[in-house]
Amino acid sequence: MPGRLRAPTGRYAGKSAEERQAERRRRFLDAALQLFGDSPGYRCTTVAALSEAAGLSTRQFYEEFRSLEDVLAALHLQVNAWAEEAVRKAAAGAAGLPLVERAAAIFRAYAGNVTADPRRIRITFVEIIGVSPRLEEQRLERRAGWIDLIRAEADAAAARGEAAPRDYRLPATGFIGSVNGLLHDWSAGWVDATLDEVVDELVRQLLGILRPPGWTPPTAP
Known part of the structure; x- marks a missing residue:
């Protein structure tokens, strides 16, 4: 199981690293609510599919979570x-x-x-x-x-x-x-x-x- 990667620090586009991290986490959870709670369900969802639905990369996924x-x-x-x-x-x-x-x-x-x-x-x-x-x-x-x-x-x-x-x-x-x-x-x-x-x-x-x-x-x- 991959470990979490280190998230970038510093400000970007007017947002702090903490603000960007919170936004990424929200986008992953919003995407998970759709994929896990509707179709295809948790057991048929991959990290790649969740990242795509969130509009983020798999690298960004592992900066926030260790696993699905x-x-x-x-x-x-x-x-x-x-x-x-x-x-x-x-x-x-x-x-x-x-x-x-x-x-x-x-x-x-x-x-x-x-x-x-x-x-x-x-x-x-x-x-x-x-x-x-x-x-x-x-x-x-x-x-x-x-x-x-x-x-x-x-x-x-x-x-x-x-x-x-x-x-x-x-x-x-x-x-x-x-x-x-x-x-x-x-x-x-x-x-x-x-x-x-x-x-x-x-x-x-x-x-x-x-x-x-x-x-x-x-x-x-």
């Missing part, structure tokens, strides 16, 4: 970061709302972000699978981050008396599987529903976890 796997890893993190930013903005905007409205706002933001571009769905749920132990660990780490976010929301709801107090580690783990599976199947055309209907179903599932049969909210003093 590095590109896929960076792209997977970027797609997750976009979704996380959308969710955190929605959560901040829904602060103080009742549980049902807050959950709907958060899941609508997540679903809207990840399904806005089918290529993001493919990167997150298809192309990343089975590539290497390293990327499997990264995928599980990112999923753990989403589980922690759900647990934090559930614990906060319980503290407000809007949900049953319990350990939400296992329920959150199971629920994130439902979220990912349903959104993937919907984006692939296997679920005959609107995105709003998908979000409503996810909210109902979450409420069923947070408010199990037999639980009643505490009576206000």
